[in-house]
Amino acid sequence: MPVTSVTSDVESLTMTLIADFPVGPERLWSVFTDPRQLERFWGPPGWPATFDTFDFSPGGWAKYHMTSPQGQNAGGTWQFTDIDAPRGFEVVDSFADADGNIIEDLPGSRMTFTFEATPQGSRLTSVSHFASAEALEQIIAMGAVEGSTLALNQLDAVLQDLRDYAQGKGTRIEVLSDQHVRITRLIDGPRELVWRAHTDPDLMRRWMLGPDGWRMTHREVDRREGGKYRIAWEPEPGTEGEAFGFDGEILLIDEPRRMVQTEHMTGTDYPSTVNDLSLYEEDGATLLTLLIAYPDAATRDMVLATGMVDGMEKSFQRLERELVH
Structure with missing residues (x-):
C-alpha cells in the first residue's frame, strides 16, 4: 500500500x-x-x-x-x-x-x-x-x-495506464477491513455497454451465470433508486448444486458511473451486504470496481470461502466474449 x-x-x-x-x-x-x-x-x-x-x-x-x-x-x-x-x-x-x-x-x-x-x-x-x-x-x-x-x-x-494496471490480471480481490472487500476487473469494452450488461435483464442472463453449467431462471429488476430486484439461478442437468438467488433494493444510481444496492440471499436469514459498483472508462476499456460492505468479518469470510471470486471471473470472461467482442 x-x-x-x-x-x-x-x-x-x-x-x-x-x-x-x-x-x-x-x-x-x-x-x-x-x-x-x-x-x-x-x-x-x-x-x-x-x-x-x-x-x-x-x-x-x-x-x-x-x-x-x-x-x-x-x-x-x-x-x-x-x-x-x-x-x-x-x-x-x-x-x-x-x-x-x-x-x-x-x-x-x-x-x-x-x-x-x-x-x-x-x-x-x-x-x-x-x-x-x-x-x-x-x-x-x-x-x-x-x-x-x-x-x-x-x-x-x-x-x-489502466490497461497496464489491470490487463491480464483477471478478477482481483483486496480485503480492506473486517467489513469491506474491494473487487476489481478490467473489462475490454466501453462503459456504456458494461453498464447495460448490469442493468438489462436480457443481457444479464447471457453472462451473469457464475461457473459453467448454470442458468439464470429469474431476473426481476426495477432499476431505479428505491426499486427492488430478485435474481435466481439453478444448475443445468448434470451439474451439481442447488438453486439459489438474491434479492435487494437499489440505494443509489448515477448512470453510467455508479450503482449501489443491498444484496440478500433469498430464503435465508443471512444478513444483507451493500454492494457499491463503479465503472471508469479509459481508452475503450472499463475498470469495474465492486466495494462490498459486510456486517462483520465472520460473514465476510463465509462468503469469500464459497469461491465467489472464481465464479465472478467466469462471468466476466463470458461478458467480454458474448457482449463486448
Whole structure:
C-alpha cells in the first residue's frame, strides 16, 4: 500500500501523511491537479468525490462533495494559497455544506502537498496545520487517519495506464477491513455497454451465470433508486448444486458511473451486504470496481470461502466474449 505513515504532533499542531509511489513526481503532480483524476481517489472507498469547481490558481477555489452508498453527501473546499509547480501546493482545507459554504463549526486546516523524487519513484508528504490541539483531536476523532489512508491507497490504479494496471490480471480481490472487500476487473469494452450488461435483464442472463453449467431462471429488476430486484439461478442437468438467488433494493444510481444496492440471499436469514459498483472508462476499456460492505468479518469470510471470486471471473470472461467482442 502506498501510505507508509500518518502521524500527529500535538506540539506543532500537525498531522502528516507520507506515501511512496513508483512513478516520477511530475506524474504524481498531475493527478493532484486534475479534478477528473482526483475524483478517482479523493475520498475513502464508498465515498467517491465529485469536484464541482476547480480553479487551480493562487486564490482560486476547489469545491467538492463525497457521496456515500446511501446517498448522503459530505462537502469540502480548498482555497489555493500557494502553487509551486511541480514541487507542491498549499490550500486552506475546510468542510462545506450542500451549497459549498464553509462550515465554521468544523475544524479546517492549512494543508501542504509536497512531491519529491526518490530512488524508487516519488514521495508525497501532506501536512495539515491546525489552529488548536482541540481541532487536531477533533479531526482525528472524525476518522481522518483511517479515511486519508484508505483514500490515498487507491492511487495505484490512477497513476498507471489502466490497461497496464489491470490487463491480464483477471478478477482481483483486496480485503480492506473486517467489513469491506474491494473487487476489481478490467473489462475490454466501453462503459456504456458494461453498464447495460448490469442493468438489462436480457443481457444479464447471457453472462451473469457464475461457473459453467448454470442458468439464470429469474431476473426481476426495477432499476431505479428505491426499486427492488430478485435474481435466481439453478444448475443445468448434470451439474451439481442447488438453486439459489438474491434479492435487494437499489440505494443509489448515477448512470453510467455508479450503482449501489443491498444484496440478500433469498430464503435465508443471512444478513444483507451493500454492494457499491463503479465503472471508469479509459481508452475503450472499463475498470469495474465492486466495494462490498459486510456486517462483520465472520460473514465476510463465509462468503469469500464459497469461491465467489472464481465464479465472478467466469462471468466476466463470458461478458467480454458474448457482449463486448
